[in-house]
Structure formats: structure tokens, C-alpha cells
Amino acid sequence: MTALITVENLCMDFGEKRALNNISFEVAEGEIVGVIGRSGSGKTVLLHLIRGVDQPPTSGRVIYHVAACDGCGWMDVPSAAGKACPKCGHSLSPIDVDFWDPANESLKRRIMTRSAIMFQRTFALYGNDRVIENVMHALEDINYPSSKAVTRAADLLDEVRLSHRMMHIARDLSGGEKQRVVLARQLAKEPFLLFADEPTGTLDPGTANLVHGMLNEAAKKNDMGMMVTSHFSQVIRDVADRAIMLKEGEIEVIGSPDEVIDRFMEGYSDQETYCRAELGANILIARDVIKRYLSVDRGMVKAVNGVSFEVSEKEIFGIIGKSGAGKTTLSRMISGIIEPTSGEMNVRIGEEWVDMTKPGIEFRGRAKGYIGLLHQEYDLFPHRTVLDNLTDAIGLEFPKELAIRKAVITLKMAGFTDEKSREILDRKPGELSEGERHRVALAQVLIREPRIVILDEPTGTMDPITKIDVKHSIMHAREQMDESFIVVSHDMEFVRDICDRIALMRGGKIIALGEPEEVLARLTEEEREIMGKPGA
Incomplete structure (x- = not known):
């Protein structure tokens, strides 16, 4: 397989703390590489250095092997060398770019326009705009012809199976739906490499499996490579062709996903036990709580519809x-944060019960502090x-x-x-x-x-x-x-x-x-x- 990226002896220090130590490996053109490790192992730092986010490494190099067009500046994968540029027709020439060398800053920016990143815990959407408008904004960013933008945006939403949500307001989507809009926005950039940092960490397992499938399909359909970080072994099994395990900033093992996951799971057990707690009196009582929203797309929505429960001290x-x-x-x-449409929500502060449905410093304002x-x-x-x-x-x-x-x-x-x-x-x-x-x-x-x-x-x-x-x-x-x-x-x-x-x-x-x-x-x-x- 043709190498797209070579990482050589990469080190990264934050003050006296070494986050990465002598990291070396290659990523092949079109390959999906999973990076797994515990919190603090250096996964996100590594991904950001290869993508070009934040500050340069303390030492070492990230080298991109690409095919570059001298006519319009287009960058492509190394196997495209010698072919005609898809944008202007000039010939594409092979070039190796030392990514963090200040002398290559313009080449670095050109490479970054052909890669995309999905950050963890942030959906980065225009919350008040419709789903299709969010994708069209991404097309505007790459100067996609406006006359074709609507059709292209609709095609991308088909690709991530969100055609049935294209007219919804983005903020009203579920977490999994938002993540798929993010994916559509990144695919709009026509990247040859996608970086996904914990792409499904906050999603339920079923929705996560759906997004994993989307990532695999997108990689195959668009001839796109990926680097995916995760704490979860299932993400690596579902998505990666090859895996890397980091431990305290160093590569512990590189190999097949199964080999790497087996090493990662060694010694995983939970030996600590706890006695059943003696619960106290009620500290929260909810009765017939209702919350309704008026949605532009769906009319009156009953998000919470008449719930009742109690919570005890120490529960x-x-x-x-x-x-x-x-x-x-x-x-x-x-x-x-929000108040019920109707019902009761009472919290005990000391010996007094405070009604959370009433505004003011003696009611909801007082209880919120606790x-x-x-x-x-x-x-x-x-x-x-x-x-x-x-x-x-x-x-x-x-x-x-x-x-x-x-x-x-x-x-x-x-x-x-x-x-x-x-x-x-x-x-x-x-x-x-x-x-x-x-x-x-x-x-x-x-x-x-x-x-x-x-x-x-x-x-x-x-x-x-x-x-x-x-x-x-x-x-x-x-x-x-x-x-x-x-x-x-x-x-x-x-x-x-x-x-x-x-x-x-x-x-x-x-x-x-x-x-x-x-x-x-x-x-x-x-x-x-x-x-x-x-x-x-």
C-alpha cells in the first residue's frame, strides 16, 4: 500500500510533562487506522499534530506524501501523481511535505483543506438553521457552485441517511443525528483523510453502531482514509483496518484490531465492592410534571408528559x-435550567421544601444553588x-x-x-x-x-x-x-x-x-x- 503519512520520532511536551514520546508509524492511502488507549495516553494530542491543530511538536516530523497541482493548488493522494488535476487539468506531481516545517506553511494549509476533522463532544452546527442549510454552509466554505449546492447537500444527507430530517432545525436533532450532520458537512469538503476524535463517545450503543457504519461507508464511497481515536474497543473493531495502542504517550503495540484490543483489555477487572447504602428521607419529589415545546417543524411536542417520582438522600x-x-x-x-409547563417539582433544603416551579431567589433560585x-x-x-x-x-x-x-x-x-x-x-x-x-x-x-x-x-x-x-x-x-x-x-x-x-x-x-x-x-x-x- 502507498504511504500517505509518515510519522517519525514524534515527541510532544507540555511544560515538564511529556505527552508523546518517539512515536513512529505510517498511514497508507485509504487506510482506516484506529488509535486506542486510556485517558491521558496521548490519543487526542497525536491526532491534532497529524491534522495540524494547535501547536507544533516538540521534536520529530509528520510527512505527507501527496500529489500536488502547480496550476490551481489542488492536493491529492500520492497514487494520483501523473494524472490530470480534476479541478484544472494540469498534471499532478508527487511531493513530500514536512508538515510542521515553517517553510512549508502554504503547503500545510493546502493539505489541511483536503482533510477534515470531527471533534469529540462538540457538534459545531448552526443551531438555528435547518439541517440542509448547515450542509450548504459547508459547501459555501469550499466555494462550491451555488447553482448546484442544494442538490449536492441533498446527496450528502442521503449518504448519511438524514433525508427525512433535512428541514428540521439543527438544535432539535438527537445527538446521533447531529453527529451525522457533522459527517455530511465534513464530506462536503471532499477530504482524502478524515480525523475522528471519539466520534461516538456520547451516543447510545445503537446510534453509535449506525454512525460507525456511516464512517465505513463514507470511507469506501469517497476513497477516503481515516484516523479514529477511541477509548472503546468496539469502535476500533467496527471501523479500523489496523490499530495502534498508546500507553503513557508511547506506542505499546501496532497490529490488527483484535490483537490490539486484546492487549488493551489485559487486566481489566473491577474488584472493589460496596455495601448497600442506607437511604434517608426524600430530598426531591416530582408530581405530574409536564414540559411542552412548540416546534416549527412538529407543532406541539410533549417532551415530558406527566412524570412522578421521588429521590431519597444518598440515593x-x-x-x-x-x-x-x-x-x-x-x-x-x-x-x-428550564421550568415545567405544569406539575410540581419540590426540593428539600434543610428542613424546608422549595417549589422549583416558582421563579425567584426564595424558590427556584434558592434550590439551584444546591x-x-x-x-x-x-x-x-x-x-x-x-x-x-x-x-x-x-x-x-x-x-x-x-x-x-x-x-x-x-x-x-x-x-x-x-x-x-x-x-x-x-x-x-x-x-x-x-x-x-x-x-x-x-x-x-x-x-x-x-x-x-x-x-x-x-x-x-x-x-x-x-x-x-x-x-x-x-x-x-x-x-x-x-x-x-x-x-x-x-x-x-x-x-x-x-x-x-x-x-x-x-x-x-x-x-x-x-x-x-x-x-x-x-x-x-x-x-x-x-x-x-x-x-x-
Whole structure:
């Protein structure tokens, strides 16, 4: 196979921390390479260096072997050398480009126009525009002929199987649908290489499998290579031709997906056990809660339709259901971000019950201070250190010594070791892995000492071992701080292992509520397929 990219002795330092150490490998033309590793292994840093994002490497080289047109500047794969340029008809000539050499900046920009990237946890869509308009914006960016843009956009939506959503407003789509719009927008650029950084980390298993299939189909149809990072072995099995496992910034093994996954899963076990918690009195009571939306496309939508439940002190309460069931809307009402259309939502603060349906500092405003929410697309301040993010950046003013003490304690509750907690205090979010950023975001919620913590897809982008850490951090926080947790998730194994009770939602209603095994037994075959069979 013809080499498209050669990575030679690539190293990347952030201060005194070495994120990548002597990384060397090749990516062939049209090949799909999967990169797997635990949080902090260097996956995202590697992907960004090969794509040209952020800053140059500390040392080493990324070399692109391409065919370039001297007439219009078009770049193509190396096997196109000697052929006519598809844009202007000039001959394409082979060229090797040292990607991060400042002297090659113009060549680097030309290569970057022929690659595309799907970032993790950000859909980067025009939220108020229709789906087809989002794809047309991407075509405008590459100066696609306006007379043909509508037809081309419709073709791309056919390719990602979203023709039935082309007139929907982008913000009203599910997570999986948004990710497919992102894919259509990237395909509009006609890339010869797509970088996908945790492309399905926040999606339920059924939707993730659909997107994996889309990525494979897109690669074959468009003669496109890919580099895909993931914590999840199934992503690598579904998508990759060849896989690389990173461990602490170094290549541990390169080989077939099965070989690499077997190495990655060595020693994966969960030995820690917990006693069943003694739950306290009710801390949250919801009665006949309804939330209706007026949608331009669908008229009146009943996102949540008459739900009732209670949550006790120290309880870990799960809310499950497939995409569109109403889980996230319900969690946003519990947190006070949105108010119900009707019904009751009462939270106990001390010995008093506060009505969350009423605005004002004595009602919803008062209760919100005791409810923490970690949503899927969390937002840390990128130019502030971890310590700042945990303290003054969210309005907590401590003397320096107390700030550090409090930050370290909270980071440990979020799954870091004492040593790691102190090590990352002066780092910025961009110097952390995705899994580490997720745990810092959880710590940012816990440091405010809420009585109720709402976790929206807490394990979305985590590898199996980090997921164990998160489970332990929640259990420890419950034991040490008497916290109550509401976990909104499509991860059936996680909710089964961690929750005291779960509520199953369908069509905006709670159709089953009870102990995990009892409720999970009520899942339909479709729900099992979409959300992932427990224990599978």
C-alpha cells in the first residue's frame, strides 16, 4: 500500500510533562487506522499534530506524501501523481511535505483543506438553521457552485441517511443525528483523510453502531482514509483496518484490531465492592410534571408528559431510555435550567421544601444553588488552570492553601489519585486528555458541595477502566459527602452496577420504576439493541 503519512520520532511536551514520546508509524492511502488507549495516553494530542491543530511538536516530523497541482493548488493522494488535476487539468506531481516545517506553511494549509476533522463532544452546527442549510454552509466554505449546492447537500444527507430530517432545525436533532450532520458537512469538503476524535463517545450503543457504519461507508464511497481515536474497543473493531495502542504517550503495540484490543483489555477487572447504602428521607419529589415545546417543524411536542417520582438522600437514581425519550429534558427541569409547563417539582433544603416551579431567589433560585449538573457538553475555561477552574473561575474564593486542599480533595472524589490531583492543578484543560477533562468537570460540580448531583451521560467518552474510576468516585462521594445522584445514561451496564433504582422513559413518560434488574428486564428488543444489552 502507498504511504500517505509518515510519522517519525514524534515527541510532544507540555511544560515538564511529556505527552508523546518517539512515536513512529505510517498511514497508507485509504487506510482506516484506529488509535486506542486510556485517558491521558496521548490519543487526542497525536491526532491534532497529524491534522495540524494547535501547536507544533516538540521534536520529530509528520510527512505527507501527496500529489500536488502547480496550476490551481489542488492536493491529492500520492497514487494520483501523473494524472490530470480534476479541478484544472494540469498534471499532478508527487511531493513530500514536512508538515510542521515553517517553510512549508502554504503547503500545510493546502493539505489541511483536503482533510477534515470531527471533534469529540462538540457538534459545531448552526443551531438555528435547518439541517440542509448547515450542509450548504459547508459547501459555501469550499466555494462550491451555488447553482448546484442544494442538490449536492441533498446527496450528502442521503449518504448519511438524514433525508427525512433535512428541514428540521439543527438544535432539535438527537445527538446521533447531529453527529451525522457533522459527517455530511465534513464530506462536503471532499477530504482524502478524515480525523475522528471519539466520534461516538456520547451516543447510545445503537446510534453509535449506525454512525460507525456511516464512517465505513463514507470511507469506501469517497476513497477516503481515516484516523479514529477511541477509548472503546468496539469502535476500533467496527471501523479500523489496523490499530495502534498508546500507553503513557508511547506506542505499546501496532497490529490488527483484535490483537490490539486484546492487549488493551489485559487486566481489566473491577474488584472493589460496596455495601448497600442506607437511604434517608426524600430530598426531591416530582408530581405530574409536564414540559411542552412548540416546534416549527412538529407543532406541539410533549417532551415530558406527566412524570412522578421521588429521590431519597444518598440515593443514586438512574433515568434511562433511548434517544428522544425525554431524559435530558427531565434532568434540565430537575436542575432548574428550564421550568415545567405544569406539575410540581419540590426540593428539600434543610428542613424546608422549595417549589422549583416558582421563579425567584426564595424558590427556584434558592434550590439551584444546591443542585449540581454535569451535562454532556461540559465547558471548562480553556485559558485557566485546573485550580482556577475549580475555585475562583466559578466564584469560590479561598486562600491559596485552602483552595489547593479543597481542589485536591475534590479531584480525588472525581477519580484522580492524590499524586495526579496535585500534578494537574497548574495545567490548562487543553493539556489534559478528554477523560481527564471530564473528571475535572465533575470535580467542578462537586466542589460547590451540592446536595443533589445530576450526571448527564457521565461515562460517555470513557474507556472501561476509567469508567470503573468514575463509578468508584460516585460511590465514594455518596459515602463521604451524603450526596444524592441522578444519573441520566444509555450505559445499561453502568446504571445496573451503580444505581439503587432506575426509571425507564418512553415517549416522555416513566413506564417503569424500581430496582435496576427489575426495570432492565422491561426493555424491549429495540431498546436493548439501541441502548446496549446489560452485561454484554
